[in-house]
Amino acid sequence: MKHRYLRNVATLLLSDETCIGCGRCAEVCPHGVFSVNKKKARIDDKDSCMECGACAKNCPANAITVDSGVGCTTAVIMGWLTGSEPSCDCSSSNGCC
Amino acid sequence: MSKEKSCCSSGDCSCSTEIITRYDKNDKWVTDEIHTSTGSVPVVSTKLNFKDKLGEWKVRWGIGRMNYKINPGIYAIGKPDQTSPVLVSANYKLTFDSLRKELSGMDCWILILDTKGINVWCAAGKGTFGTDEIVNRISITGLSEIVAHRKLILPQLGAPGVSAHEVTKQTGFSVVYGPVRAKDIKTFIDSDFKATEEMRTVKFTIRDRLVLTPVELVSAAKSSFIVFGVLFLLNLFVARPFGLGDFIAYTGAVVTGTVLTPVFLPAIPGKAFAWKGWLLGFLWALGYIWYSGWLIPGSLLLAIGYLLVLPSLSAYLAMNFTGSSTYTSFSGVIKEMKIAVPLIAISTVAGLVLLLVNSILA
Ligand code: SF4
Ligand code: SF4
Numbered sequence: 001m002k003h004r005y006l007r008n009v010a011t012l013l014l015s016d017e018t019c020i021g022c023g024r025c026a027e028v029c030p031h032g033v034f035s036v037n038k039k040k041a042r043i044d045d046k047d048s049c050m051e052c053g054a055c056a057k058n059c060p061a062n063a064i065t066v067d068s069g070v071g072c073t074t075a076v077i078m079g080w081l082t083g084s085e086p087s088c089d090c091s092s093s094n095g096c097c
Numbered sequence: 098m099s100k101e102k103s104c105c106s107s108g109d110c111s112c113s114t115e116i117i118t119r120y121d122k123n124d125k126w127v128t129d130e131i132h133t134s135t136g137s138v139p140v141v142s143t144k145l146n147f148k149d150k151l152g153e154w155k156v157r158w159g160i161g162r163m164n165y166k167i168n169p170g171i172y173a174i175g176k177p178d179q180t181s182p183v184l185v186s187a188n189y190k191l192t193f194d195s196l197r198k199e200l201s202g203m204d205c206w207i208l209i210l211d212t213k214g215i216n217v218w219c220a221a222g223k224g225t226f227g228t229d230e231i232v233n234r235i236s237i238t239g240l241s242e243i244v245a246h247r248k249l250i251l252p253q254l255g256a257p258g259v260s261a262h263e264v265t266k267q268t269g270f271s272v273v274y275g276p277v278r279a280k281d282i283k284t285f286i287d288s289d290f291k292a293t294e295e296m297r298t299v300k301f302t303i304r305d306r307l308v309l310t311p312v313e314l315v316s317a318a319k320s321s322f323i324v325f326g327v328l329f330l331l332n333l334f335v336a337r338p339f340g341l342g343d344f345i346a347y348t349g350a351v352v353t354g355t356v357l358t359p360v361f362l363p364a365i366p367g368k369a370f371a372w373k374g375w376l377l378g379f380l381w382a383l384g385y386i387w388y389s390g391w392l393i394p395g396s397l398l399l400a401i402g403y404l405l406v407l408p409s410l411s412a413y414l415a416m417n418f419t420g421s422s423t424y425t426s427f428s429g430v431i432k433e434m435k436i437a438v439p440l441i442a443i444s445t446v447a448g449l450v451l452l453l454v455n456s457i458l459a
Contacts, residue, residue: 003301003422006368006429027274027292028256030299031424051426052222054256068222068257069427072420076434 002048010049011067014041018063025055025064117238118170118209126197131173135242140173143201149194156191157308159315165190166214171238175204179245182286184275185231186252187212187220199279203286206244210234218423221258228263235268250275250282250290253297299423306359309421313355317414321351335456346385350407353381354414359421370425371437374415378408398455405448409441416441 012033021039026032031048034041034055041063053068115136120127125148129140145153156162166188174197183206186196193209210230212220220226231249235241251259253274261272276285276296285292324347328339358365358374365373382404386392391400416437419425 003363003424004368005425006432009428009432010426011428024261027297028253030253030277030297032294032298048424049426050424051428052257054221054253057259058256058261060262067428069431073417073430073434076431077438080438 004047005050007047010046010051011065012043012046012049012051012055013065014043015063016040018061019059020061020063022060024058024060028054028058030054117243118172119168126194131176133243135239138171138173138206138243140175141197141207143174143197143199143203145194145198149190153191153194157311159312162312164214167193167209169209169211169234171240171243172207172209173205174200174207175202177204177206179243181205181244182250183208183240183244183248184250184282185210185255187215187217187226187255189214189216189220192216196279196282199282203283205286206240208234208238208240208249217252218254218257221255224258226255227258228260228267231259231264232267235270241269247271248273250286252279253277253292254299301423303360305423306362309418310356310359313359313414313418313421314352317351317355321347331453331456335453337456339456342389346382346403346407347410349381349385350378350410351414353377354411355418358411358415359418362422369416369433369437370419370422371412371416371433371441374418375408375412377415378411379404381411382407398451398458402448402451402455405444406452407448409444409448412437413441 014034019041021036021041023036023041025041026034026036030052031045031050033043033045033049035044036042049066051066051068053066056062056064056066056068117133117136117138120139125146126142127139128142130137131140132138152165156165167190169188181204184196185208186192188209188211193207196207208231210220210226211234212225212230215223215225217226241247247270249264249270249272251261251272251274254277256274259272261274265271273290274292275282275290276292277299278296281292281296285296325344328343332338354374354377358370358377361377362370362373365376367373367376385407386400386403390396391403416434419430419433
């Protein structure tokens with residue numbers, strides 16, 4: 001059963017011109033978001049993107065951008081309360097990582 | 098332990114006895130040492146013994162979880178030589194154990210990065226499983242001397258931290274991303290480094306979710322002591338003291354949020370975690386109130402109070418689980434939280450006020 005999360009929120013963007021069709025993005029994506037055909041990558045399933053950032057980090061042509069924020073909910077709430085960026089120092093033993 | 102060098106006086110020994118990876122002689126999982134041209138490397142077993150399993154059980158329950166690690170460096174499986182594949186992994190002992198137990202019968206090297214005892218996925222997110230550490234570890238271990246080829250197999254889940262082309266640029270080693278799950282590694286190597294679509298996809302099965310729940314439960318239990326403390330203090334000056342019934346209602350809501358919601362996740366209608374948790378929590382609260390016979394006019398305050406507090410608690414705990422899930426995007430979590438957090442806060446406060454009023458009036 002494929003899990004589904006909120007739709008139309010993922011910040012993933014692919015620049016068609018810059019892509020050199022190496023296929024790395026499809027190799028690293030844990031959710032099968034990309035397919036590569038005729039030397040061009042395509043986003044097949046944007047709503048499955050979990051914004052892990054693997055594709056952007058491994059694209060040799062820098063053709064992909066994605067906001068890969070991390071942070072557990074507690075950190076986000078603390079961030080809201082204190083007005084700072086959420087930072088999750090997973091050193092505490094909460095469920096975050 | 099000092100780095101011992103022997104002079105190889107007999108003259109027929111071309112191996113250096115320098116120690117590349119230090120290990121504790123009491124560690125039963127190291128079965129032997131292998132001598133390479135640059136030094137000795139520990140050979141590790143592909144079987145988990147009782148101590149390894151006990152260790153896994155303990156960290157799953159959050160005991161000593163942050164200090165369950167091995168020394169970074171290079172380790173051997175079987176009898177690897179210059180042509181054997183190199184697998185890269187993290188120095189969290191649990192990660193290392195789940196990797197080595199899948200490698201029986203193989204000859205390979207394992208390059209362990211210093212991820213501060215954190216698993217590959219989380220370490221990649223933080224960047225400790227990353228380009229710099231790989232480059233660094235290759236040079237510290239002298240990997241280029243140990244193997245003749247120039248290829249590293251990285252776990253796919255490490256990809257968010259690593260820039261494959263950067264590693265190649267800086268070290269000459271090319272990077273192949275292996276399968277998501279360690280159990281597919283053998284097939285992956287045997288099929289000439291080809292991973293199927295299936296091997297590349299993260300699943301988050303019921304088992305995956307179940308093993309995560311104890312830690313959630315333990316951490317919720319820890320915070321609960323504060324709640325119990327407050328209730329205990331309140332008991333000193335209220336008419337209807339908080340007792341076993343409240344304890345059960347509360348515990349039920351915690352278990353609903355930390356265990357039941359994660360376990361039944363895909364089966365619960367809706368998408369947002371907070372909503373899923375709220376729904377189950379609401380069912381729990383309703384069931385409990387009905388069972389306790391509070392659905393009568395005299396107990397209305399109590400019933401409504403609980404219907405406001407308990408589902409919110411479950412919702413909050415379930416929302417926490419987004420941090421452990423492997424499919425929620427951060428933008429999605431933020432969107433969910435912007436709606437859920439205020440509602441949870443209002444509902445909780447309103448419910449608590451009703452409960453208090455009720456116990457003072459009663
Ligand atoms: S990794 Fe970048 S260049 Fe390669 S196929 Fe994907 S988008 Fe194109
Ligand atoms: S950010 Fe992660 S999940 Fe999203 S497309 Fe890239 S690799 Fe796939």
